[in-house]
């Protein structure tokens with residue numbers, strides 16, 4: 001079996017006196033589509049910051065693509081779509097094409113001319129997310145769900161192997177959430193590994209291949225069917241408060 005893409009071992013993390021992560025052992029294998037859930041303040045964003053190298057574990061180790069994280073340099077293999085990505089105001093002066101082009105910034109520097117190959121990458125990424133008709137529109141004029149697609153395209157231009165998404169469907173209506181998950185499914189079929197932080201447990205369990213539940217430590221890591229069969233008491237223990245798991249019939 002190939003090495004995991006992400007391997008966290010005995011990871012602890014403190015913000016000053018506050019422990020945000022405690023003895024986290026977590027692996028992501030190639031081809032996984034992991035839904036990361038947990039209560040507010042459970043440490044999901046902190047875990048992402050560690051994977052992106054924005055914070056270092058207080059103790060414990062992290063390997064990315066088989067390398068210790070401090071030696072890992074192939075940043076293009078990691079794509080990131082943040083929670084606040086879809087909050088551009090109307091009239092924000094950048095077109096869809098310009099926003100997606102920013103995904104090549106680490107390769108190009110901001111002001112270099114685009115080569116024909118760069119343009120091809122940009123158009124292919126926009127096509128993959130089904131937004132070709134919107135290339136010259138202002139990003140601020142798109143809906144939250146459409147903006148989120150553009151941010152996926154921006155992540156796709158660097159040809160990432162793992163995309164991390166932090167609550168990408170906040171503020172997106174139910175119908176478009178479903179379409180968004182369909183897009184994630186397609187990307188996953190094209191060999192892109194996904195780590196999705198979400199509070200939308202019902203929709204996620206229909207699409208993810210594994211579910212991880214984080215409340216300081218990893219309380220559950222298994223397949224969505226097992227997650228759905230957890231008892232109310234088990235879920236309440238994980239979440240620190242009662243939780244009704246609402247799943248949607250398909």
Ligand SMILES: Nc1ncnc2c1ncn2[C@@H]1O[C@H](COP(=O)(O)OP(=O)(O)OP(=O)(O)O)[C@@H](O)[C@H]1O
Nearest residue numbers: 015018019020038039040041042043044045046047
């Ligand atoms: N910069 C910071 N300084 C101090 N404490 C922080 C900081 N960022 C987060 N925390 C604390 O660390 C804990 C984990 O926070 P984190 O944002 O990782 O949780 P989360 O699971 O992403 O929450 P949510 O679902 O609400 O986004 C919380 O107790 C939070 O208050």
